Amino acid sequence: MDEANIRASKDIPPAEVADVELYHAKSFWTKYVFSQDAKVIAIQYSGTAAAIGFVALVLSWLMRLQLGFPGLADFITIEAYYQFVTIHGMIMVVYLLTAVFLGGFGNYLIPLMVGARDMVFPYINMLSFWFYFLAVVLLVVSFFVPGGPTGAGWTLYPPQAILSGTPGGSGAGIIMMLLSLIVFIIGFTMGGLNYVVTVLQGRARGMTLMRLPLSVWGIFTASVMALLAFPALLVASVMMLFDRLLGTSFFMPTLIEMGEQLSYGGGSPIMFQHLFWFFGHPEVYIVALPAFGIVSDLLSTHARKTIFGYRMMVWAIIGIGGLSFIVWAHHMYVSGMNPYFGFFFATTTLIIAVPTAIKVYNWVLTLWRGDIHLTIPMLFSLAFIVTFVNGGLTGLFLGNVVVDVPLSDTMFVVAHFHMVMGVAPLMVIFGAIYHWYPNVTGRMLDEAMGKWHFWVTFVGSYLIFFPMHYVGLVGVPRRYPELGDSAFIPDSVQMLNSFISLAAFAVGFAQLLFIYNVITSLRRGKIAEKNPWRATTLEWQTPDMPPTHGNWGDELPVVYRWPYDYSVPGAAEDFIAQNDPGPQPAGETKT
């Protein structure tokens, strides 16, 4: 960095970025309900996602109740069990994880972190939330239609998804599900446009792409991926809706049901699988990339150390984003595909482990010789690293065709994806909520409750999912409500299942504690300092804390440095904020 730049930077007008005309709320309704403020929309997204996530949690309890203690609850019929499995999976993947990371954190963090007043298209942003809300309502309504919600499994594979043998298949359940997905995707597209364009156009002066916090990089790349991947689910949903309602045969082969030939014929169920997984695999990274980004920021801030290998981190995010579009068929090894395809997709699957591993090394190296504060966000971040490594390693096994074929559709797969894209991203979500709660509310979350929440969740998830790998290895298939009499399954599996269920109940209750903490701390939490974690990024540098409508008061911030200036030798404090011009002029030069 040459001195000329530093000198030039002293008298830079703050806002060469055209200041946007802000929308001003006129009534309670436009301020809190139909709000166009990204921060309010973020809270609405997160709140709705948490509410529907609670439904998913209860469903998982019911599933574990059936698996751990079969016959204890007689209202859990086989049909009901299928419905629980389906809706639990669908909610967690689409309506909770995607919505919280992109709709929640994306809306809250993007404008604040890039130094903008709001999203570029606030009105469309508001519509985005209300479409999401409608999608959630449709999903909930499907519980109350005749026949109940669909029980087709979260992958909704045809032909079974729309046949009468599957719960909700001949009723309205599957129709509501598909409609809900279509509405969700339309809503997401509106939000995604905002996230992408705001990162590209809304950045404050001096905020180059290579000065973006990794959180923004993760959310940005995931949004781009989601914009390209969700249309595949949209196409699949529309075509299945045609098959179900209008009698076309896009996915439906010639079928005989209850001795009667159906009018379908000639369709290809494999085509659905291609379309579904063309969305489904990028979806894994749509959830993972924001988690990667956010955890990088949490680790750096709470270890008071620059992120290790920032450039590599950015390249890895972009690389993962690109590669994730050419691995989809590794979910279809057992669909009878051409062996050369399997070879190709196994290879790409293993290649994608390279940038992912780079990220893991960099997180660990960020911690190395850092000043690690074991705050709750840090605890969750550490838990994320180990959980993600655990889940990722079994992913390498399953990515190989020869290993996947015997393990396909066993509890091993269930354990794998719960570790890697269930528990791991949730760890980041929790860590991020503990980290940014003071920024949203101006108060800290209760630490003692937080520690309980963390330890029960962390240890508990391992008690749930570690034994589940073994259950899968013995050969217990997934989606079976009861083990029945199978010669190859030892009796001890039932004991293990009961144990897993007890752990699952405990982890679930820890989440209730967390929700209690979030609600009570609104009023009773310790008042937060202005920048309680002494972080460098812009969202902590707003004139008002918590940031008000418009974020920046009269003048937009000017960005002078990258977001990871922690423990800079010679600096007055152990962090230098991004909008801090720093000591003038020479002392700042690092080599």
Next chain:
Amino acid sequence: MIIVLLFLLVVAVIAGRWLSRQGLMSQPWLEVGVGDITEGRDRTALSGAKLGLFVFLAVVGGFFALLVSGYVMRMGYPDWRNTPMPPLLWVNSALLVMGSVLLHNALLSARKGDRATTRLALAVAGVAAFGFLAGQLVVWQQLTDAGLGLTANPANSFFYMLTGIHGLHIVGGLVAWGRTTLAVFGDHPVEQQVTRIELSALYWHFLLFVWALLMVVMLGWADDLVNMCNQLLR
């Protein structure tokens, strides 16, 4: 899925070209200040609205690429019979071309401040769009009357779905057209509406392009190419 992968390749090339100018090789930890760094590669030169439209068009493009991917995958099956294309489709296509030309014309005259021509061009473009939609409905009617309904053959199912979804996008475009036209018929100087007209025109050109590709695929002009791809994948 070849089609959608080709589409993604195009998107990746554009994104890659853009990223290559964003200083991904820079060393942000060494660079302090706002001087040089902001120039050139700071933000893209497009306005927010235009960039938003381009991103949206990429999404719509991906959507249609996936639909055509499905079409092409299904074509490989023996029971496939291409839908006979009623001649009226050529009239409809001409209307769509006309709309595109007129909107471009409206844009040019709005830039010059020629209010009367802008109004006329916009209004006739809208009529052409409604004509296109009506024509498509008549085509549906003709096909159904000929016994080629939605479920008669997989090709027909695709024909109705593709034309229907394309039509829905035209309807969406008409909403934007309506807002633009209302604004142009208002009192403000027509120059203020240039961005709006430009965005409408861009969207129209894009839908015309999509329609042209759909026609090529549905007429069977691309059959040889498709068969070649399907052979490769078998």
